[in-house]
Amino acid sequence: MSIHATFTQFRRTLLVTALVAAVAGCATVSKPVSLAETIASTPSLSTLNGLLVSSGLNATLQATGPFTVFAPSNDAFKAVPAKTMEDLSKHPDKLKSVLTYHVVAGKLMAADVKNSNITTVNGAQAAVSKAGDFVTVENAAVTRPDLVASNGVAHIVDTVLMPPVKK
Numbered sequence: 815m816s817i818h819a820t821f822t823q824f825r826r827t828l829l830v831t832a833l834v835a836a837v838a839g840c841a842t843v844s845k846p847v848s849l850a851e852t853i854a855s856t857p858s859l860s861t862l863n864g865l866l867v868s869s870g871l872n873a874t875l876q877a878t879g880p881f882t883v884f885a886p887s888n889d890a891f892k893a894v895p896a897k898t899m900e901d902l903s904k905h906p907d908k909l910k911s912v913l914t915y916h917v918v919a920g921k922l923m924a925a926d927v928k929n930s931n932i933t934t935v936n937g938a939q940a941a942v943s944k945a946g947d948f949v950t951v952e953n954a955a956v957t958r959p960d961l962v963a964s965n966g967v968a969h970i971v972d973t974v975l976m977p978p979v980k981k
Contacts, residue, residue: 847963847964848875848876848963848964848965849875849876849879849881849883849963849965849966849967849968850866850872850873850875850876851876851963852961852963852968853866853872853875853883853885853968854872856885856961856968856970858887858888858889858958858970859885859886859887859888859968859970860888861886861888861891862885862886862887862888862891865909865913866913868909869906869909869910869913871910871913871914875917875965876965877965878965879919879921879965879966880919880920880921880965880966880967881917881918881919881920881921881935881965881966882917882918882919882920882921882922882966882967882968882969883916883917883918883966883967883968883969884916884917884918884951884954884956884968884969884971884975885916885961885968885969885970885971886916886954886970886971886972886973886974886975887957887970887971887972889972890954890971890972890973890974891974893973893974894974910936911936911977912974912975912976912977914934914935914936915934915935915936915938915940915975915976915977916934916971916975917934917935917936918932918933918934918935918940919933919935920966921966921967922942922967923959923960923967924944924947924949924956924959924960924969927942927943927944927949928942928944929942929943929944930942932951934977936977938977938978938980940952940975949969951969951971951975952973952975953973953975954971954972954973954974954975955971955972955973956969956970956971957970957971957972958970
């Protein structure tokens, strides 16, 4: 067999192998990823994920939804006074109130934000606003928008939002 024939055979084998790999890759169907799984797989949201799991709210974020989560980053939680975090860990109802203040029923993409008030899952109002591509919720800036999941969307924010005190 000549060098040219050997090279031609090698190219055919390589082409067939690449084609099979490409077709196999296309045939893979990935499972839809919920907000709970999206948050769990985002390293900068590990503190939030731990709090969602310990409060039992991660099960809610696996439900049908849709939901929008304004997800505080690990750095946002580091800025919360230690005394406040300790109080939240001792009072599950307060923790759930804080966490549900970060969740809105419905899917709100960053591009759809209008200057308005939205009702959070805990029943309180939160102000959202947009200037160009810059989105805020209350005093928190969205640092990474539109983490799309099968049951909604998450936006990473730089501040932990504290719900208004109920009277």
